[in-house]
Amino acid sequence: MPPPVIQSLDDIRQALQSLPAGDAEAAAKAAEREPQLTKPEGSLGRLEDLSQWLCRWQGRHPPAMGAPKAQVFAGNHGVASQGVSAFPAEVTAQMAANFEAGGAAVNQLCQAFGVGFSMDALSLDRSTADFTERPAMSDAECVDAFVFGMGTVSDGIDVLCLGEMGIGNTTSASALSMALFGGGAAEWTGAGTGISGPALDKKTRVVAKAVGLHKDPDPLQVLCRLGGRELAAIAGAVLAARYRRVPVLLDGYVASAAAAPLEAACPGALDHCQAGHMSTEPGHRKLLDELGMTPLLDLNMRLGEASGAVLAVAILKAAVACHTGMATFDEAAVSDKT
Amino acid sequence: MPPPVIQSLDDIRQALQSLPAGDAEAAAKAAEREPQLTKPEGSLGRLEDLSQWLCRWQGRHPPAMGAPKAQVFAGNHGVASQGVSAFPAEVTAQMAANFEAGGAAVNQLCQAFGVGFSMDALSLDRSTADFTERPAMSDAECVDAFVFGMGTVSDGIDVLCLGEMGIGNTTSASALSMALFGGGAAEWTGAGTGISGPALDKKTRVVAKAVGLHKDPDPLQVLCRLGGRELAAIAGAVLAARYRRVPVLLDGYVASAAAAPLEAACPGALDHCQAGHMSTEPGHRKLLDELGMTPLLDLNMRLGEASGAVLAVAILKAAVACHTGMATFDEAAVSDKT
Numbered sequence: 001m002p003p004p005v006i007q008s009l010d011d012i013r014q015a016l017q018s019l020p021a022g023d024a025e026a027a028a029k030a031a032e033r034e035p036q037l038t039k040p041e042g043s044l045g046r047l048e049d050l051s052q053w054l055c056r057w058q059g060r061h062p063p064a065m066g067a068p069k070a071q072v073f074a075g076n077h078g079v080a081s082q083g084v085s086a087f088p089a090e091v092t093a094q095m096a097a098n099f100e101a102g103g104a105a106v107n108q109l110c111q112a113f114g115v116g117f118s119m120d121a122l123s124l125d126r127s128t129a130d131f132t133e134r135p136a137m138s139d140a141e142c143v144d145a146f147v148f149g150m151g152t153v154s155d156g157i158d159v160l161c162l163g164e165m166g167i168g169n170t171t172s173a174s175a176l177s178m179a180l181f182g183g184g185a186a187e188w189t190g191a192g193t194g195i196s197g198p199a200l201d202k203k204t205r206v207v208a209k210a211v212g213l214h215k216d217p218d219p220l221q222v223l224c225r226l227g228g229r230e231l232a233a234i235a236g237a238v239l240a241a242r243y244r245r246v247p248v249l250l251d252g253y254v255a256s257a258a259a260a261p262l263e264a265a266c267p268g269a270l271d272h273c274q275a276g277h278m279s280t281e282p283g284h285r286k287l288l289d290e291l292g293m294t295p296l297l298d299l300n301m302r303l304g305e306a307s308g309a310v311l312a313v314a315i316l317k318a319a320v321a322c323h324t325g326m327a328t329f330d331e332a333a334v335s336d337k338t
Numbered sequence: 339m340p341p342p343v344i345q346s347l348d349d350i351r352q353a354l355q356s357l358p359a360g361d362a363e364a365a366a367k368a369a370e371r372e373p374q375l376t377k378p379e380g381s382l383g384r385l386e387d388l389s390q391w392l393c394r395w396q397g398r399h400p401p402a403m404g405a406p407k408a409q410v411f412a413g414n415h416g417v418a419s420q421g422v423s424a425f426p427a428e429v430t431a432q433m434a435a436n437f438e439a440g441g442a443a444v445n446q447l448c449q450a451f452g453v454g455f456s457m458d459a460l461s462l463d464r465s466t467a468d469f470t471e472r473p474a475m476s477d478a479e480c481v482d483a484f485v486f487g488m489g490t491v492s493d494g495i496d497v498l499c500l501g502e503m504g505i506g507n508t509t510s511a512s513a514l515s516m517a518l519f520g521g522g523a524a525e526w527t528g529a530g531t532g533i534s535g536p537a538l539d540k541k542t543r544v545v546a547k548a549v550g551l552h553k554d555p556d557p558l559q560v561l562c563r564l565g566g567r568e569l570a571a572i573a574g575a576v577l578a579a580r581y582r583r584v585p586v587l588l589d590g591y592v593a594s595a596a597a598a599p600l601e602a603a604c605p606g607a608l609d610h611c612q613a614g615h616m617s618t619e620p621g622h623r624k625l626l627d628e629l630g631m632t633p634l635l636d637l638n639m640r641l642g643e644a645s646g647a648v649l650a651v652a653i654l655k656a657a658v659a660c661h662t663g664m665a666t667f668d669e670a671a672v673s674d675k676t
Contacts, residue, residue: 038436039443040424040531044645045618045638086378087673094672098376103665105377112659113652193378280383298636299653300383307382314451314652315637321450327441334432335425 003243006147009139009220012239016266019242022056029061030054036328046296050274050316051323057247057272058158065320068313069116070106070161070306071152071237072099075123075145075230077168078130079210084171084203086194089127092167095305096121099165105303106163109310113317115161120152122229131175131210135225142224142232149236153244159316160241161276163251163306164230164258167193171203173257174283175210175226180219180264181290185211188283190253191302219261231258238262242272249309249316252279252302256287263291277301277308341581344485347477347558350577354604357580360394367399368392374666384634388612388654389661395585395610396496403658406651407454408444408499408644409490409575410437413461413483413568415506416468417548422509422541424532427465430505433643434459437503443641444501447648451655453499458490460567469513469548473563480562480570487574491582497654498579499614501589501644502568502596505531509541511595512621513548513564518557518602519628523549526621528591529640557599569596576600580610587647587654590617590640594625601629615639615646 004015030052035041042048054063074096080089098104099119110117122145128136137145153160166172170192178188185208195203214225223232231254238259241248250256250273262269275288277297288295296312329336342353368390373379380386392401412434418427436442437457448455460483466474475483491498504510508530516526523546533541552563561570569592576597579586588594588611600607613626615635626633634650667674 037443038433038441039641042532043639043641044443045640047637047639091673094670095376098665098670098672101665101670103376103670105375105382105660105664108659108663109656111663112655194380296637297653299385299634301381301385302383303377303381311653311656314656315635315649317450318447318649318652321446322443325446325449326443327436327439332432332436332439332441334436335429 001243003150003240006143006150008143012146012220013265015239016262016269019269022271023059026059026061027052027056030323037326038329038332038334044322047319047322050319054247054316054320057245059245062324063320064158065317067156067158068161069157070110070163070310072106072119072163072165072306073149073230073233074119074121074165075228076127077166077172077228078127078136079132079171079206080168081130082132082206084206085167085192087167089167092165093124095165096124104305105307106305106310109307113310113313115310115313118152122148122233128228131214131226132206135214136228137224139224142227145229145232146236149233150240153237153240153246155244157246159247159249159313160237161249161251161306161309161313162234162237162255163304163309164234164254165305166228166230169228169230169254170281171206172226172228172231173254174207176222176257177260177283177287178207178211179215179222179226180260187286190281190283219264223261227258234258235262238273248273249276249312251276251306251309252304253281253284253287254304256284256291260287260291276312339581341488341578344481344488346481350484350558351603353577354600354607357607360609361397364397364399365390365394368661375664376667376670376672382660385657385660388657392585392654392658395583397583400662401658402496403655405494405496406499407495408448408501408648410444410457410501410503410644411487411568411571412457412459412503413566414465415504415510415566416465416474417470417509417544418506419468420470420544422544423505423530425505427505430503431462433503434462442643443645444643444648447645451648451651453648453651456490460486460571466566469552469564470544473552474566475562477562480565483567483570484574487571488578491575491578491584493582495584497585497587497651498575499587499589499644499647499651500572500575500593501642501647502572502592503643504566504568507566507568507592508619509544510564510566510569511592512545514560514595515598515621515625516545516549517553517560517564518598525624528619528621557602561599565596572596573600576611586611587614587650589614589644589647590642591619591622591625592642594622594629598625598629614650
């Protein structure tokens with residue numbers, strides 16, 4: 001179904017209270033077929049769970065993986081002026097152009113796995129405010145980006161890979177995660193694009209300062225104050241996907257942090273999402289623990305731009321191929337257990 | 339180059355002493371290109387390592403992944419008569435027919451990822467001897483199966499996925515691993531196709547007894563006495579692949595155990611191999627530790643039949659797609675580090 005019209009943070013809160021449930025009947029059909037397939041019960045491990053999960057959140061059996069899509073949002077961050085990244089802020093726009101020209105890693109991965117690709121740059125000429133001084137976004141700016149993200153999700157997508165590009169946004173992810181789940185800044189802060197030593201110490205102090213300024217019991221307020229436009233857009237896309245029966249693969253630390261306020265505001269709000277992979281960012285592991293998610297891949301990646309999520313599409317394709325294509329014990333005349 | 343002619347265990351020993359080295363120049367070319375690509379250095383993690391590894395063992399740069407192949411060997415085990423499996427021994431032949439009809443999990447995975455598939459059944463009408471009583475194979479039988487496996491590997495395969503089917507063969511894998519690397523039978527023995535309780539206790543005792551009878555300082559003797567035809571064929575295919583510059587993805591516990599005698603006889607003999615995935619068999623984790631291998635996937639799978647290796651082809655395809663297709667910083671006019 002189409003998601004409700006959102007014009008304010010309150011509208012988001014309300015939408016979270018009336019989230020569509022998963023399709024238990026479709027999931028049950030998958031669970032019923034699985035033991036009939038020519039393999040020892042449970043021997044395909046997570047592939048079997050994923051088939052059921054896809055059925056539950058696509059709302060159908062058999063599940064389909066013919067039309068996966070990757071959606072990347074790009075945004076600029078005021079906090080980048082604090083020197084928290086190894087790259088200058090203009091790289092966000094340069095990489096956005098690289099996505100459009102097809103030269104980025106995610107383009108190659110989408111091509112390799114037959115995944116549709118779309119990238120939207122959100123006001124790159126105008127970074128968010130530096131959240132070491134004031135909220136990154138006003139409520140209205142955050143809602144605008146959230147609604148933009150919602151609008152990118154249409155019916156008919158089999159799985160949506162959500163990713164981002166934005167110099168400075170692992171600082172945002174760290175601050176957002178810490179504000180939501182507590183702990184110390186050092187536990188949530190990592191190398192990002194590749195900083196270490198004094199630069200990493202500085203980033204950690206920036207995160208601690210930002211959380212001290214903006215910590216708030218309301219997860220959506222935390223998203224406004226410590227997030228960024230691309231993070232708000234990801235959160236919006238996650239919400240819209242739930243209404244439109246589109247399962248979601250979250251990419252790395254930033255995408256997971258962007259979605260986290262929804263779960264913090266409404267436990268279960270991310271049940272239609274899987275973590276595509278585990279990033280090397282130390283905060284990502286901690287965040288996925290908080291969200292109760294087990295990543296599908298763990299390959300020491302930390303690129304963002306939906307790369308880990310798109311790679312995980314291969315796992316979902318494998319799950320659906322086995323679930324739908326395998327012969328049953330009866331069909332193949334294979335003896336079941338002794 | 340073609341592998342040497344093998345007619346005896348001694349010929350195998352000699353072939354292991356003159357294994358072709360990897361192509362350091364091709365690997366260096368990959369290492370040189372990687373930092374020029376539009377991403378923070380190292381941010382593709384293992385994908386970057388895999389590109390170099392493929393170059394080293396394919397002997398070329400750029401690496402290619404257009405022609406991956408899965409090779410499954412099937413064999414029957416005398417020890418199956420001890421009741422060590424949840425399935426009867428006739429399932430080996432029934433599943434071999436299922437592979438040929440295209441109904442097994444591995445068939446769906448090969449189709450999903452564009453992987454060629456071949457299955458060879460090795461004398462299924464005649465199981466190996468029960469190794470709780472006598473050696474599973476004579477030296478000559480073992481060499482025959484080894485040579486058969488070698489013959490399945492041709493030039494021009496970009497990566498070879500090796501897997502197996504054989505009721506009773508996790509018992510063989512456990513005994514073989516324990517005989518090579520020590521430790522207790524319980525550490526090496528697991529549920530296989532799905533046993534527990536008294537049946538698992540029985541399997542563990544069978545493993546302990548077999549190792550007591552057949553432990554030998556010569557790894558190739560261990561393969562003869564505690565292996566099986568499909569295991570010897572896998573070992574042969576691994577050796578031939580090294581000579582033919584074909585990198586190898588090993589599937590689960592049984593495939594890794596089959597290759598292990600080569601590494602035990604000649605450290606470095608498996609440098610052209612990666613572990614496709616981590617099985618839920620507890621012995622597999624221990625074995626990969628002994629072999630110094632970090633699996634590419636960990637999805638609670640325990641099916642065998644090359645399924646985990648074929649799934650890992652997706653990771654290699656991703657690595658090559660990024661390494662060969664991405665724009666450089668210069669090409670995309672993206673600023674490098676500050």
